[in-house]
Structures are given as C-alpha cells and as structure tokens.
Amino acid sequence: MTSTTLSNTFLAFIGFIIWQPAIAQQSDIRISDLKKIKQITDVQVPMNGSEVSYAVKDIVADSSVIGGFTYRTQWFTQALKPQATTNKQSIATHDKLIEQIAYAPDGKRWAIAKRVGKDKQLYAYNTNFLDTLSFSKIIPYQVQQVRFSADGKKALLAVRLTLQDLITSKNFNPTDAIPAWSFEKPGDAANKTIRKSTAQADADGDAQQVAAYLQQNEEKSIAKLTNKLQFQTESSTTGTLYFTHWYTVDLTDTTSARPLTTGFRSYPRAEFIAADQVIASVDRDTLAHPDRINSSDIVLININSGTQERVLGDGVHRYQLEAVATSGKKVAISQVAQNSLTLGQLWVYDTKSWQGKGIVHDRNQAQVQFGQKDDELYFLSSSNGGKVINQVDLSSGKVLVLTSVDEGINDYWVGKKQAVFSKTTYANPSELFISTSDFSKSEAITQINADWLAGKSIAKPEKFTFTNELGLEVEYWLLKPAAASTSHKSPLLVQIHGGPASMFGPGDASMWHEYQYFIAKGYGVLYGNPRGSNGYGEAFLQSNYRDWGLGPSKDVLTAVDKVVSQGWVNSNNLYVTGGSYGAFLTTWIIAHDHRFRAASSQRGVYDLYTFFGSGNVWPMLKRYFGGFPWENGIKQILEEQSPITYATDIQTPLLIFHGENDNRTGPTQSDYLYKQLKYLDREVEYVRHPDADHEITRSGNVAQRIDQMLRTYEFFERFRDSDR
16 A cells, blocks of 8 residues: 555545544533422323323522522423424413313313412413403302313312311301310310400400410410320421311302302312212211311212212221212222221222222222223322333223333323323433323323433433342342442442332432432442332231331342442442431441441431320321330330430441421431430431421422432542542
C-alpha cells in the first residue's frame, strides 16, 4: 500500500468517526430529580370511552412553604381515539380549583370545585368552563363525593359534618335530637352538656358560666378538650367527631336538595340501584360511642319515603359497599372482621333475592368495579411485589389475573373494547396507558415522566426467591450497580418496608426515586417481602403473629447472605434502613446481628408496651399480639417482641428520624431509643423534622424528604470502607 493510499485511508477513517452520530451519555438519577416526579392519582372515563380525565400530582415552587416547594394536583382531559395520541395539543388543562372530575352515565361531565369565596360544590362541566349554577345556596356544607343515577338525572352528594353541625342541622337532625349513645363526658351520662352552652361566658361566674368560658377557650384554640378514645389524628389531636351524610339532588334543578340520611351515624358510601332506591354502608346502630363501633351494615334507602331496610349486617363484620352494576341488579360488598389479621372476603349479591356468591382469591381486593355488563367484575390486588388487575367470571367465580406482578396498576377503567389505566414500572414512576379490554396490548398516552427520564440511567431489579424454615417462599429484588464486580466490590443497602402488612416490589412508586438515587451513588439496593407482608396470601400475612422480630429478621438476613455470596458485595460495607415497622425490624436486627456498618431507623416503633399510648394505630396490638398491655400475659409478649428490650446490645452506628407531628407511631418512641443509646455512649444521631407526620417520606414537605434522604446517605458515607 502506498503512502498516498495510507493517507487517504486514515482521513476516511477520521471522517467516519467525526460523522458518526454522538452516543448520548446517560446521566444518573440525582436528589433534585425528586422534584420532577409526577404521579397520576385519579382516572375517570365516561361510559362511552370518548375521553379520559386524570389528576396529576406534581411538585412546584412555592415561596410561602418552608423549603420553597409544595404539591399541586391538576386535572387534564384528552380524547380517546382508536389509536390514542400523545399530541400535547389534544390535552386540555383544567383550573387548579377543580378537585374532582366525574362522569354521569349519560356522558355528561361534572366537577367538584372550590371557587374563590365559595364552598366546595358540584358544578356542571361539559365545556372547559364551570357552570355558574351550583347547589351552594341550598347545601351549607362542602361536597365530598358525588354519585349518579343510571339515567344521569339525579345525584347523591356526600357532605361531612362535625357533631355540633349535626346537632344543629335542620336537614340531617330535623327533630333536634341529641345522640342516644353516651358522649362519654365524665359526670354527664345524659349528654346534657353536648349542646353549645347558652350561659354567659364568665371566668368569675358560676359553674355554668365558667363552662361557657372554657368552651370559648376551646373555640379560640387556647385548649383542646377530648372525650374520645381515638383522639389522635395523623398529625394532631382532636375531640371532634365527624359524620358523613348524603343529599339527593335533581341535576336539572339547583334550587332543591333533599337529605337522604339522618341521625348520629356515618354513611361512608352510597350508590343508586334504582331511580327511587339507594344502597349504602352505615355504621352499626348501637348505643356505643362511634369510636367503639367495629361493625357496619348495608341498608337500602327509599328516596321518596326515607325508610331504611337492613339487608346485610351481623354486628361482627364490617360490610362495605364496593361497587354497583350499571343495571343495579348486582352489587359487590366486602366483608371483614374488624381488627383481624385476615384479607376479608368480597361478595357479589343479587339485589332482589340478596343471595350472595363469595369471590375466592387469596389476595386483597381493592378498587372494585363492574364492567359494561353485569357479569364482568374487576378489582386490584397487591400481589408478589406488584399491583395487578383481576377479572372475575361471575358464572364460575374464577379469577383471572390480567396484568404483570412486575408492575403497579394504580387506577383503571374498563370499557367494551378498551381500557385505561395508570401504571408504575421500574423504569417510570407513573404514566397513563390505553389498552385492549383484556389488557393484552397497551401503549402509553402520556409523557409526564418519560420526557425528563429520557437519557437517565435506570437500574432494573432482578428477582430472587428462597424457601424459609416455615416452608414459605420469600421474594426479594436486587438492584446492582453497573460498576459492581468481584474485583470492584460495592456497598449494599438493605431496605425494609413498613406495615408490617405492606409490600415492596418493582410496582411500588413510593420508593422509586430512593432506590435509583442510592444506585447512582454506587450502592447495591436489596429489598424484599419477609413473612407477614401483604401480597402473598392470608397464611403468609399471618406468619408473623406474635413474631415481629426473630422470624422476619431471618428472612431479611437470608436474603443478605444470598446476595453477598454472589461475590460483588463488600461485606464490610453493609447498611440497613427502614421506616415505621421497617424501622422496628432494622433496630431489632442491629440489636441481634452486628454485620452492618451503619443503620437508619425512620419514624419507628421500638417499645410495643408504650405504643398503645403513643400511636393512633394502637388496635394493631390486638391484631398482632392478641391483646393490650394490661391483659393477661400480653405485657410479657410485648416486652419480648420490642427492640427496646435489646437496645443495650446495639453496637451499630444508628441514625434515627422522626416527624414531630407523627401520631401514627409517636416521636416518643424515637426519644426513648435515642436517649437510651446516648446514655450508653453508643454512636447515635437523632433528627426530628418539625411539623412532619408519618407520611414524610411519601407525601411530606419536599425539602424534608430531600433532607432525610441526604442525611441517610451522608451518615452511611461516614462509615463506608474504601471500596472505590
């Protein structure tokens, strides 16, 4: 080859390189990407399937909020064609004042909106402008729910009232009665003080005047008074009782509304089954305080006369209305023994004979809906790490799983030939899809996250299983760093879910960002579902009864051992973290096993004995341990099961988090653990987030969510051995 030929060949080669399209470099998920994530939270479709309305929750700048960011939920509508389009021009954006969009069976669109200076009410919304007519002049309470009659001419409107609202309501308490059940105020068995005092408020007056003065103090928030058993909310305390009641309205006449329900009981759900008849769930009518009622009934209400007939109820179970067929001839009802460690049972009843058929499916049943025909029934289930859509053949009772356990369906609608649903996958936390009605073929019709995820490096989880000593198959997933190898070993972070009847998996949107963030930082991420998790049937769910620590920790540590045995993990760099029950199990593990370099426990329970008082989910003690602290033998069981009992054995550096307004578990739980470890001179750090409740890592203040994740990462890095 001549020198000229060599030169030409070299130049051609260089030209080939120059003119090749650049290969895009993928970027890692960053902490700030949390603010880009959007979630589809609600999906509504008319019966004819002509369009879809959906709510999107995102994060926006807001200088009035600590940290500078807040959440916004906004509704969008787009046409559904045989081939759905993602053309942004076809998407209508609705006013942020709209809180709910709903479709009547006749196809008309309605909206629940809170207009400036107006209470939250129902408006006609067939165009993209709210009809100025509403029921605000005749309904003095905010509308919470709407349900339509089969012909679209009538609606049921749910409102929420306090006890004082109800006592003075001419609509829902026309006889000016007071509750027959005791308000449980000491010294007032006859409920004489339940009405607002008419005495002159005077701190220097007689007992009645002083009582009126003290009542004013409560109204001014100088003091909080409660006579309730369940006085702890998620983030505060209250003595207020709330009730749900319903109006019936003619949608062509906004000048009249008739109260459908009355009395001092709550009707959480109601639906039309005929033009003149409504079916409703209602708290059991007893002489017990509402906080002590653990059962509910199904009643039929005649719209014209107001008379009620109980058709289901036994004083033991909670019967909840789930769905009504379009014809009104069939209804789906769930039945569960309150505070029992069971999945409950879904039944389908004929509304004439009230003969029922139980749906046998060893998973939970949620978001139940009938299809276009009476013999089509669908529901969602948590299953094997995902959330799946199930179809029931009502003639045989057979349940068919329609979607993958590797994904999470969050909301859905099924029509004659097509279906619409929102979904979480390992690669995308939320998008909207259209599919065939059997879910065999689908395509995304939104790009709310796809746009910003383009070019991002997303780790794909790999699933593994093993069989534990109880014969139960335990599933776990592993996200492996791209650079990990036997010659370049990586740290491993073990993530433990809460509940304990919760579930981790590729279809879980709540942890999507955190998993990908730690992968980007070079950590392998291991998560799984130890015994007691939801999604694996009732026997699996019940397998941690009186065993929150030892058994589940075996499952977690077995998974760790199996991952370490793959050879790419630096066994000197093992870390563990969890929230709520996950914090309980994290703390239990580091009190009994010392392999972890550092740990982080978030908003946990550590002392089951005091949990009865510190948390608003105290009935769990009965469900999981068989009783309450003062009952025979229970105190010993709770102490044996509590991580705080073994805290003196904790040597692992521990970072503790708790929201200061968290009443699900109570920050005193973390106070106790931190103080004990600090006194023992252990390596421990405690972070309290002001105003935060138990949902801090899922829907809490955005800046605090970021703060918690960064503090966890930074804490682990302090103890990380060199593996880079």
